[in-house]
Every structure is written in structure tokens, then in C-alpha cells.
Amino acid sequence: MKNLLVSASCALSLVCFAADKPVEKSGDKSASAKPSWSQKMQELSQAMSDLLPELTSQKPTTSPKTIAKIKAATAKLQGLAHTINLADGKPSPTPPDEDPSIAFLSALFEREIKHANASLNSGNLEYAKGSLRVITNYCIACHTRTDQGPNFPAFPMPANTAKLPRLEKAQLYAATRQFDRAAKEFEGVISDSAYAKKNQLDWGRAVRQAFTIAVRVKKDPNLAMDIVNKVEKLRPVPPLFKEYVPAWKESIQQWKDEKTKDFTTEAEMYAEAQRLLAAATKLQKYPLDHSADILFLRISMVSHAILAKYPKGAHASEAFYFAGQAYDLLDDHLASPLPEMYYEACIRNTPHTEVASQCYKKYEANVNFGYTGSGGTSIPEDLKELLSELKGLATSTDKSGKTDKKTES
Numbered sequence: 001m002k003n004l005l006v007s008a009s010c011a012l013s014l015v016c017f018a019a020d021k022p023v024e025k026s027g028d029k030s031a032s033a034k035p036s037w038s039q040k041m042q043e044l045s046q047a048m049s050d051l052l053p054e055l056t057s058q059k060p061t062t063s064p065k066t067i068a069k070i071k072a073a074t075a076k077l078q079g080l081a082h083t084i085n086l087a088d089g090k091p092s093p094t095p096p097d098e099d100p101s102i103a104f105l106s107a108l109f110e111r112e113i114k115h116a117n118a119s120l121n122s123g124n125l126e127y128a129k130g131s132l133r134v135i136t137n138y139c140i141a142c143h144t145r146t147d148q149g150p151n152f153p154a155f156p157m158p159a160n161t162a163k164l165p166r167l168e169k170a171q172l173y174a175a176t177r178q179f180d181r182a183a184k185e186f187e188g189v190i191s192d193s194a195y196a197k198k199n200q201l202d203w204g205r206a207v208r209q210a211f212t213i214a215v216r217v218k219k220d221p222n223l224a225m226d227i228v229n230k231v232e233k234l235r236p237v238p239p240l241f242k243e244y245v246p247a248w249k250e251s252i253q254q255w256k257d258e259k260t261k262d263f264t265t266e267a268e269m270y271a272e273a274q275r276l277l278a279a280a281t282k283l284q285k286y287p288l289d290h291s292a293d294i295l296f297l298r299i300s301m302v303s304h305a306i307l308a309k310y311p312k313g314a315h316a317s318e319a320f321y322f323a324g325q326a327y328d329l330l331d332d333h334l335a336s337p338l339p340e341m342y343y344e345a346c347i348r349n350t351p352h353t354e355v356a357s358q359c360y361k362k363y364e365a366n367v368n369f370g371y372t373g374s375g376g377t378s379i380p381e382d383l384k385e386l387l388s389e390l391k392g393l394a395t396s397t398d399k400s401g402k403t404d405k406k407t408e409s
Ligand code: HEC
Pocket: 009, 010, 013, 014, 038, 039, 041, 042, 044, 045, 046, 048, 095, 096, 097, 102, 103, 105, 106, 107, 109, 135, 136, 138, 139, 140, 142, 143, 144, 148, 149, 150, 175, 176, 177
């Protein structure tokens, strides 16, 4: 079974990579490095597929055999996460595109697994199980940035996969890039009104992840429309999400009505992202209004496309700014500091510019939001230092009469 999983998908991946390759010729550096990134990914797939079914029992795990299996797979995952961490300064296999998001997510991915592994080793097994169950979100976040990369048809999975709850099965399929299979499972979860009633938040996640596949991986408004139609058919539509449904539907209809355009230059992509952001801002009645989910999924996709193709381009900072706003909404201010990573990259990329100052405002607002509780706002000292450094970099020097980059033009 093990061999089947690896060989079936490896063989397919060569085909898929060839078929999905960007039109431009990639440098020989990435061409020769690619197999090693793919190979690490195949190993991650194997370890994740082995691990996930061991975590699903809601009852405390007591079998020494299962515990040993969980520990071994987690240690394996941690090692792999470390080798693909692009942000730690050590040599890593080279991913197939240059989107800095891969470095951000690889760092978060390693941090999360280390955290889970530490809990495991200090005896907090049930807590560790909870953290490990959501690890697939990182795989999915990296893989669903755009429509690039392989999309495997169903390949054989370890026998234990069958016992996974439907949502986790869907997530495992998405994590291992079997997107059609994942979409089917997500749609099953979405149409299950008993599940929607009992697990509103998880149901909402399934909807978001299904939209992500439809919008960014498949770029298919018809698929997105099928999802929203399934949502509308539920009796009742989960109250937490009900108010967003008409706006989702309208955004998808507008997308369907647009002529399909291919944006190839950086300027075209930037103009498209701006157009979508203007529409999203107009649609939102309050900050983090999820009515604009579809628009922000599209905005994030264009931002990733800019960053993958033009990571040093004239609009890279704006792309970071757009991505930060998209993930502020799509990531729901969970534990992940992903939006802050985009805002910081924006500031450091083009210090003392208008966009840097906008990124700083968002960054600061997020930090204040994250550290404000009933006792007021208390920001840790090291973060305060970082904030003040970023503020210095973000501040425009125009008004003080000092020269900066901008005054040359
Ligand atoms: C830091 C980002 C990142 C994380 C985290 C990540 N991947 Fe990947 N993965 C990629 C990239 C980039 C590719 C290449 C395709 C693409 O551009 O999306 C890829 C490709 C793959 C492939 C196809 C490999 C092939 O045959 O070419 C598989 C399978 C895969 N990943 C599984 C996983 C699993 C399972 C996890 C989580 C346990 C995971 N990946 C986590 C970025 C990531």
C-alpha cells in the first residue's frame, strides 16, 4: 500500500507538472531542485495519511501501540517540516515558485508541529491530538494559493482513511492535492443539515474550504455556484452564516458574467486586484464582514499570482497589502499571524512609502486587537520593539523635508 501511494502519485505528478508548467521557461536551478521538494511532499503525504486516522477517536487514546504510532509519525512530520522551512535561513529544497507566502507558511507549519510534538512528549496526548488534527490546514493553505501545481485524481489511501469523519477526510484529500475528491466530500458535509445544525463553525469551515478550491484551485464560478446552491437548500441555513449567502451568490454571478481574461503582466494583475478590492470594500458593511469572502478569495489569488511571478516587482508591496487584508478575513484572526507576516513584508520591502504606511496601520491594528482583553491592552516588550521599528520604517519622510526614494522621481 505504501508503495502504491507513492508511486501512483509520483508518476502522476510528473505529468501534472509538465501540463501545468507556467508558460515562461523556469531557470535550470528550480528544474533540478524540483524533484527534492516533490519528494519531501510525498513523504509528508505518507506521514499525514498514516497519522490522521489515529487521531480521530474522541475517547482518550490509551493503547501503547497507537501512542507509539502517533509519536513516530509526529516526529517524522516535524523532521520534514524542518527540512522544508524556508524561513529559518538553512538550505532547503527549492519550491517550484517564488511566492514568499511559501516561506511564511513553512515557518508557521514547523512551529505548529513542534508545538504539537512538545505537548506529545510532555504527556499532553489529547491536547496534541487536537493540534495535529488541524495540521492539514497548513498543507491546504500552501496548495490552494493558485491553480498551479498537480491535481491528483483519486489515488489509493491507507485503509484507515475510511474511518475518518467526513470533514477530516475532505481535508486530507485536499492536503494531498486530490482536489476533486476533496470537493465531493466537502459538498457532502455542506449538504448535511443535521451536521450543519450541530457543528455550525465546522460546517462554515467546510463551506470556506470548498469555495477556496472552486475559486483559487479551479477558478470555476460554476463550481462555486453549485456550492452556494447547496447552502441555500439547507433547512435551515445555519444562522451564523445566513446573512452572507445572498452576497456570495451575487459575487459569483458577477464573476460568471465577466469575460474570462488572462492577466499576464504585473500591471494587469495589479489593476485586477485593485478592482476586486474596491468591490469588496464597497460590499462590506463592517470590518471582517464575510459577505465579501468570494471577492477576497479572488483578491488573494491574484496577490499570490503577482508574488509568484513578480516577487521583486513594482507592485509586490501592494500584493502583500492585499494578501494581508484577504487573510485577515479568510483566516478569521485565528492563532495564525499570517496577515501580520504580509504586512511586515510589505513595510520592509518598500520602507517610507505610502503603501508601507498603510501596511503599518493594519499591522498595528491587528496587534492591538490581539493583545486587548478585559484588562486593557498589554503588548509584550519584544513586540513593542518590533512595532516601533516597523513604525519607523513605515513613516514617510516626505513631510520632514528629508529626501527619500520617492523624491527622485
Ligand atoms: C509551506 C508550504 C507547503 C506546506 C506546508 C505543504 N506543502 Fe505540499 N506542496 C507545496 C508546494 C509549493 C507544492 C508544489 C505544487 C504547488 O505549487 O502548489 C507542493 C506539492 C505537494 C504534493 C505534490 C508532490 C508531487 O508529487 O509533485 C503533495 C503530495 C503535497 N504537497 C503534500 C503535502 C502534505 C500532505 C502537506 C501537509 C502535511 C504539505 N504538502 C504541506 C507547498 C507546501
